Amino acid sequence: MMVSDGKKLGLFLLFTPFALWIGLLIILPHVGMFILSLKEKVAPRVYEYGLDNYINFIQEPIYWNTLLRTGVMSLLVTVLTLLIGFPVAYYIAKIAGKRSKGALFLLCLIPLWVSDLIRAFGWILLLRETGVVSKSLQSVGLIDTPIEFLYNDATVVMGLIYTVVLFMIVPLVSTLDGMDNEMIEAGYNLGGSRLTVLRRIIVPYAMPGIVAGCIVVFMLTAGSYLTPILLGGKNSSWFTEQIYDQFITRYNWESGAAFGFVLLTFTSFVVWAGLRLSGQTLSSTVAKS
């Protein structure tokens, strides 16, 4: 009896910080934001409930075009990040020797801890019209006039890949690390080509890591703010910019809250669809890493 009571007390004490954190900082704010998004101002200090903010969103093509654009570009970034990151993760997990493995992994992690702002700043110094790349190309004689590499979609995609590629590599390395080398050798011994072994053995094994990486990368990309603005300029039309615009510039919190919810629903839907398509669950992927 004593033990059971003690356990209950322990459980209660441990559960309280968790409940306060998730309840007060995650659930309650989102409920509040949802309620706010249903409000509309009809006169100063007079509000009515309705779906007007959402209807407004649907009726204004510029809004949902921006959302679609953000979604498509984020998917593109996710796919490209997977294609670029997978070989790197495979090298670190399977090909590098024991010693260089740790060092390479560390090299991957250091940019992770440097602010988005500094990374974007670095790219700006490299790529702008008076930047290092343009000046170097001029001095070598490859181009005559300075070239502006900033403010186009390709640069935004590249900058985003740079920002998120590490979040793809880390889960991939940890899944591939757990894979037995003999499985790959067995595949070769049975006469499989490189491609077959990759497609039939390595990729299926790494699936939880791939999906986890893709989810995190997609969410980070769709929710990113600094990189699209700094590398894409004022007209990069990223959806988070619209949210910022509604909240801070126009001070229209009701509509900003609605936009926030639209973004959250949209990204959650994409993640859900991705999980369904790959036959994984949230707890077998993201929660595991």
Next chain:
Amino acid sequence: MVSGATNRIMLSGYRVYMALFFLFLAAPLFSAALFAFNDSLFPSLPWKGFTLDWFFNDTEPKLGMFNDRRLLRGLYYSFVIASMVSLLSIFVGTCNAFLFVRCEFRAKNFFYILMVLPLIIPGVILGISILVMASNMANGVENSTGIELEFLRPGLLLVVLGQFSFIATICSLVIIARLKKFDIAMEEAAFNLGASRTRVLRTITLPFLRPALIAAGIVAFLVSFENFNTTLFLVGSEAPLTITMYDRMVKVGSTPVLNAVSFVLILGSALLAVLSIAVQRDPDK
């Protein structure tokens, strides 16, 4: 099987790819850091010679970062915020680790997913949702009692809470991973020898967790230091460094003093990251 020669060619091709990848990773960091030492008013080529003015000079127009009041204030607030976020996150992360590794309760899986969720909610949305809630509460109290609750307006507390809301998840995951490796027999042995619950926790379990606690604290500190998206909506007059730098970049345009700050931050982050990995390494491995 593939012949040895083609194998070698493919392997060197692979190595070239890896080298290019790391060049890609390093390029913007180098360009951000190196121009701090260029003796010019603009962070761009041509190279006009080496200088430390952007760190230590005390007169305009080449005001060095260690004499720039606003940047130093930003650095100070970043330190304050990051320290508070780390402490809070380690505490909640440790509680969560014991909760999810040691306890059995109903709907544990569901709660576990709830715990991971903040990591994949976009930072911008965490920021605005907390801003909305705090403002609602402040307005409600003000309208009904006339008391203005200053701490619920954008400022230090909201920034700390906003960052904590998702950094707590990161810390929990780091500490959970370590606690899972703990051999429960060690605790049982101590109990059998007559040690009390607190004593076991203090002398056996917590020392075992220490590397993870330190690593979680460092990670929390760094993530808080570099955070921008969530902070942007919650910031009041006490702006942390990333916000100050962003303002400077957008309003004043970039001068090499920003490169000097970048250099210091890159150096600091790199040192802390190495430290966090060093403490996590098992000595007996």
